[in-house]
Amino acid sequence: MEIEHPYLLFLGDAHDQLAAKTAQGIVDWRADWCLGQLRLEGCKADVGLREMSIQDAAAQGARTMVVGVANAGGVLPDHWIDSIVQALDAGLHVATGLHIRLSGIPRIADAAERAGRQLHDVRYSDQRFATGKGHKRSGMRLLTVGTDCSCGKKYAALALEKEMRAEGLDADFRATGQTGVFISGRGISIDAVVADFISGAAEWVSPDNEAGHWDVVEGQGSLFHPSFAGVTLGLLHGSQPDAFVVCHEPTRTRMRGVEHPLPTIAQVIERVVQNGSLTNPDIQCVGLAVNTSALGDAEAERCLAELSEEYGLPAADPIRNGVSSVVAELIRRFPKG
């Protein structure tokens, strides 16, 4: 399943900017895939695209309307359903990462059937996977891992893809979460897969490839997070990375959503190497991606310098400084790709 672009981004009547963070992520990384935004009355989000009606978007070649916004509560409002039906009738596919399955809403299912258009519910997976095999595949792989959930693993992977391409490497971002799937037009929400197939799905996400090619796989969760570590471990085994980058938010003291303290970067490196060596004995850490958004400039600089010194690895904030130092280290360690 590939989500066709260009996209029209549907923002609905989002009650604040944060509700549209999926749309914002798409614009940040794939602005050239986005024709415009559709905002309903009362919408408080704006991702800076041209305002565009469904008819105009269709006329200008849009292929898919992406619902890039979270709805409050568990029910899809009637006026959102109206817009989705209009988009289908205008010949667009519709993609969402909502908790509700579009195909479970009769008016939408009927419209998709009538128009012969696809519904992409990227939070759900009806796809069948094999169980993980653990065989070494051809090509190279880099995985972003974290001291916690929501600490910048997707952003770091996208920044690495961009910088690696700029350095002439053949690199592809591989999405394992909803927003990542919209950004790359393919991939899988790996936390939505049936538990038996986590590593199998991860193997599917980064198949055999050319010898010098790098898959840059979006990490999920943390091996130290009591809610999600199973997903993290299956993803680590299935993606069999040659290299990994540890993502970290230095001011956080507790893991997201639970009471557990954050592990240290050293603990994460040790645990990832231990577990990752099951499917790739040569796994190694090539750098740190540090989200310093909570720090001032001087503090951030000091933080990065200290971490780099402590671990003997490049430490970069992908947003503040970019990840060129990490990519330089990757090229140094893997000169032939």
Next chain:
Amino acid sequence: MEIEHPYLLFLGDAHDQLAAKTAQGIVDWRADWCLGQLRLEGCKADVGLREMSIQDAAAQGARTMVVGVANAGGVLPDHWIDSIVQALDAGLHVATGLHIRLSGIPRIADAAERAGRQLHDVRYSDQRFATGKGHKRSGMRLLTVGTDCSCGKKYAALALEKEMRAEGLDADFRATGQTGVFISGRGISIDAVVADFISGAAEWVSPDNEAGHWDVVEGQGSLFHPSFAGVTLGLLHGSQPDAFVVCHEPTRTRMRGVEHPLPTIAQVIERVVQNGSLTNPDIQCVGLAVNTSALGDAEAERCLAELSEEYGLPAADPIRNGVSSVVAELIRRFPKG
């Protein structure tokens, strides 16, 4: 969802005894829940129960017909569907661990609706779970873990429950796989849960309990198995065991279904303690359950003695000798339950 007993065990026209291993497991551990077996023409399996028709079973108080046999291929034969519809019409619930959902077969779904009976597809879960919280719960927990898949974790857990009860402990087997669910009438096939909810489902399986009460949780997979380690880790975090028993098959050299070598028992103990301490810092190994079925009597005795010496832990074959030595060690280490 509780599967009501007594059961009528449906063996269909199983082509050999192994195809009926689920039924055999139920008879081994819950013979008193089983009224009889129903075998169709050509059935080559026999679990030693009285032959019984659906009508006789219903008349004698059977509550559920359990399809305790695997069907060849992906399609349910028409004559099996006939039997299932008859059972529903006779007032029985029907439970299966098949790859096919009974509710997806219109004749069966209609019959269940008409008769007001339940269909239990234990390989599937439509149940909603919370994500794992990682809070310490009251009561005590023991988890069986393995060097590999299919090395006796369910059998060991059931043997431990039986022996712990014989020693006066308040103990309950907690099922995390299909056959275990039939044996205990409740539980969850944890490998069928959506990946995000593995540890949450494990928390649901062994909720808060009395201070002296032991949940004996059925383990799944292995932390060293490249296909299933994510399930194993989520189950470990969610079940937050105080004690664990390592299950091992001493003649196996490769992990089931893949090319990876078996880890050592020492590696498993170390990795389980490392990861399990996230949700229970006091986790400890209390014994080894060794499946010596491939060895002769003298070899088996020597194997158990050597392992016990090497690890300073009781090593028992649950089938050959029972697990009294392991339970004695558990009581020694946890004198107050």
